[in-house]
Amino acid sequence: xxxxxxxxxxxxxxxxxxxxxxxxxxxxxxxxxxxxxxxxxxxxxxxxxxxxxxxxxxxxxxxxxxxxxxxxxxxxxxxxxxxxxxxxxxxxxxxxxxxxxxxxxxxxxxxxxxxxxxxxxxxxxxxxxxxxxxxxxxxxxxxxxxxxxxxxxxxxxxxxxxxxxxxxxxxxxxxxxxxxxxxxxxxxxxxxxxxxxxxxxxxxxxxxxxxxxxxxxxxxxxxxxxxxxxxxxxxxxxxxxxxxxxxxxxxxxxxxxxxxxxxxxxxxxxxxxxxxxxxxxxxxxxxxxx
Amino acid sequence: xxxxxxxxxxxxxxxxxxxxxxxxxxxxxxxxxxxxxxxxxxxxxxxxxxxxxxxxxxxxxxxxxxxxxxxxxxxxxxxxxxxxxxxxxxxxxxxxxxxxxxxxxxxxxxxxxxxxxxxxxxxxxxxxxxxxxxxxxxxxxxxxxxxxxxxxxxxxxxxxxxxxxxxxxxxxxxxxxxxxxxxxxxxxxxxxxxxxxxxxxxxxxxxxxxxxxxxxxxxxxxxxxxxxxxxxxxxxxxxxxxxxxxxxxxxxxxxxxxxxxxxxxxxxxxxxxxxxxxxxxxxxxxxxxxxxxxxxxxxxxxxxxxxxxxxxxxxxxxxxxxxxxxxxxxxxxxxxxxxxxxxxxxxxxxxxxxxxxxxxxxxxxxxxxxxxxxxxxxxxx
Numbered sequence: 001x002x003x004x005x006x007x008x009x010x011x012x013x014x015x016x017x018x019x020x021x022x023x024x025x026x027x028x029x030x031x032x033x034x035x036x037x038x039x040x041x042x043x044x045x046x047x048x049x050x051x052x053x054x055x056x057x058x059x060x061x062x063x064x065x066x067x068x069x070x071x072x073x074x075x076x077x078x079x080x081x082x083x084x085x086x087x088x089x090x091x092x093x094x095x096x097x098x099x100x101x102x103x104x105x106x107x108x109x110x111x112x113x114x115x116x117x118x119x120x121x122x123x124x125x126x127x128x129x130x131x132x133x134x135x136x137x138x139x140x141x142x143x144x145x146x147x148x149x150x151x152x153x154x155x156x157x158x159x160x161x162x163x164x165x166x167x168x169x170x171x172x173x174x175x176x177x178x179x180x181x182x183x184x185x186x187x188x189x190x191x192x193x194x195x196x197x198x199x200x201x202x203x204x205x206x207x208x209x210x211x212x213x214x215x216x217x218x219x220x221x222x223x224x225x226x227x228x229x230x231x232x233x234x235x236x237x238x239x240x241x242x243x244x245x246x247x248x249x250x251x252x253x254x255x256x257x258x259x260x261x262x263x264x265x266x267x268x269x270x271x272x273x274x275x276x277x278x279x280x281x282x283x284x285x286x287x288x289x290x
Numbered sequence: 291x292x293x294x295x296x297x298x299x300x301x302x303x304x305x306x307x308x309x310x311x312x313x314x315x316x317x318x319x320x321x322x323x324x325x326x327x328x329x330x331x332x333x334x335x336x337x338x339x340x341x342x343x344x345x346x347x348x349x350x351x352x353x354x355x356x357x358x359x360x361x362x363x364x365x366x367x368x369x370x371x372x373x374x375x376x377x378x379x380x381x382x383x384x385x386x387x388x389x390x391x392x393x394x395x396x397x398x399x400x401x402x403x404x405x406x407x408x409x410x411x412x413x414x415x416x417x418x419x420x421x422x423x424x425x426x427x428x429x430x431x432x433x434x435x436x437x438x439x440x441x442x443x444x445x446x447x448x449x450x451x452x453x454x455x456x457x458x459x460x461x462x463x464x465x466x467x468x469x470x471x472x473x474x475x476x477x478x479x480x481x482x483x484x485x486x487x488x489x490x491x492x493x494x495x496x497x498x499x500x501x502x503x504x505x506x507x508x509x510x511x512x513x514x515x516x517x518x519x520x521x522x523x524x525x526x527x528x529x530x531x532x533x534x535x536x537x538x539x540x541x542x543x544x545x546x547x548x549x550x551x552x553x554x555x556x557x558x559x560x561x562x563x564x565x566x567x568x569x570x571x572x573x574x575x576x577x578x579x580x581x582x583x584x585x586x587x588x589x590x591x592x593x594x595x596x597x598x599x600x601x602x603x604x605x606x607x608x609x610x611x612x613x614x615x616x617x618x619x620x621x622x623x624x625x626x627x628x629x630x631x632x633x634x635x636x637x638x639x640x641x642x643x644x645x646x647x648x649x650x651x652x653x654x655x656x657x658x659x660x661x662x663x664x665x666x667x668x669x670x671x
Contacts, residue, residue: 201410
């Protein structure tokens with residue numbers, strides 16, 4: 001076996017993985033998005049139909065995409081989802097950056113323990129953790145109880161089923177995705193760079209702004225995307241903690257798919273969401289790589 | 291080729307009235323139980339290029355980091371140009387440092403790196419630009435201002451690091467193993483360039499190095515450090531020619547150490563008897579020690595001669611007889627390892643003066659090793 005064949009074999013595995021679990025499902029979703037809904041199982045008409053002996057007719061239905069553009073209901077859901085994801089990712093950044101910096105600068109013996117504490121919540125069920133927040137945030141919950149006992153407030157503040165609760169939930173759940181890439185970048189930072197900056201007359205906070213912050217930009221971008229992308233389509237947390245009014249794209253998708261059984265429209269929603277996320281990020285990466 | 295002997299170089303350390311520019315007084319620094327600096331006192335004069343020489347763990351880097359302000363000493367004072375540095379943070383000290391790794395900011399251009407210090411002071415943009423141009427010219431890096439550090443060679447990075455450290459015109463420049471990342475030829479040429487720049491700017495340099503050649507060629511004075519203390523301080527030739535202990539004799543250059551007892555103090559010199567070696571060592575009278583004192587004598591390999599003799603030749607004053615166990619060929623000299631009858635080994639070097647001659651002395655030859663009495667360095671301790 002030549003080294004070249006061996007290299008190809010090694011590369012074949014990730015490619016096969018990508019093909020099987022991304023390209024093929026994506027092709028399914030894409031084809032359903034262009035199909036017409038119909039009664040029955042599956043609830044859409046096939047794209048290719050045999051007419052006569054040897055002619056196949058490919059029928060693409062663009063009505064789904066047209067509807068998404070025309071009905072402001074969907075556009076609003078997209079924009080609201082993007083805003084929620086952006087705010088959540090920003091909150092994660094402001095909480096996660098000091099955490100990552102503290103871990104990166106902690107003594108060697110502490111680092112692994114602190115990193116494990118960041119990952120520890122993953123060992124418990126996601127649903128359980130989100131549900132636990134209900135107990136904390138509800139009117140008779142721990143938070144209001146503590147504030148009442150301390151005399152900070154006279155009557156419970158409504159927290160549960162508000163945007164605040166939703167943001168708390170998303171930020172809490174996605175924080176590790178922000179901390180880990182930030183830690184990876186910050187721990188690689190040569191400490192003598194900061195010493196050099198201080199030596200040249202920069203007090204610690206200026207050294208941070210001029211050296212640490214710009215050099216950790218790759219980690220900030222990676223962490224932001226890791227939180228932002230899944231948060232856009234987040235369904236469970238807004239459903240359990242958020243208010244009833246705010247329609248996010250995750251819930252819209254759910255409704256179209258399970259309640260209205262309109263698979264083609266749900267697929268079109270998913271495709272547009274994917275395009276809206278992938279294209280700007282790909283453009284950004286391409287520009288950053290140059 | 292010590293620069294201490296350069297023409298016109300003043301030697302303020304020989305003048306008791308001279309006021310030191312940098313005074314290090316009884317500086318102590320502990321890390322837990324480990325004493326990194328043990329009451330180190332050292333005066334350094336304006337315009338000196340002072341080298342701190344020592345192995346790892348000797349305390350040289352700790353001393354440098356105390357001077358820079360990265361470490362706060364547990365006891366003692368650092369006074370620079372009359373100003374006590376206690377409690378002054380690194381960013382407020384008139385001291386700059388050239389780091390071992392150079393620590394160039396990878397996201398900034400060469401010009402931005404050099405201008406960084408002045409920018410922190412809030413200097414006007416035109417001032418920064420002029421100084422950057424001046425510094426680039428000083429280190430012969432004109433035209434490299436827009437490059438990123440990643441696009442520079444090792445030698446070029448060293449130059450930028452030096453330019454950046456000098457851009458604020460510090461009172462004191464600290465250099466932490468500045469040339470250790472460069473290959474030998476580049477290191478030698480850069481050493482002399484560093485000396486030239488030091489002389490032109492008149493800045494006081496304190497350089498930390500484990501490389502004795504670097505310390506010897508560059509320094510006006512050097513301190514050999516050992517376990518948190520200064521083993522010896524002096525000009526390179528002082529320390530090399532008059533080592534005060536076995537440690538400095540063996541650390542700076544190579545030395546054979548012989549042990550003996552002072553048996554006679556004569557007009558022409560000191561006679562040191564060595565019972566274990568069956569011969570006497572003669573030394574100059576300056577090295578006088580009381581009769582009966584146990585002393586160590588250090589001998590430099592290049593100060594000894596070697597010649598082939600017939601087996602059975604007796605030993606004599608300043609004359610050893612042994613067998614050549616090994617020969618090291620260094621190109622410019624040979625190093626002979628001679629084993630004496632009692633198993634002790636001495637090293638003798640001979641310059642390789644002529645090309646392709648027969649070696650005068652070969653493996654397993656019986657040889658006599660001789661030296662003049664002024665080559666016997668009687669160690670004070």
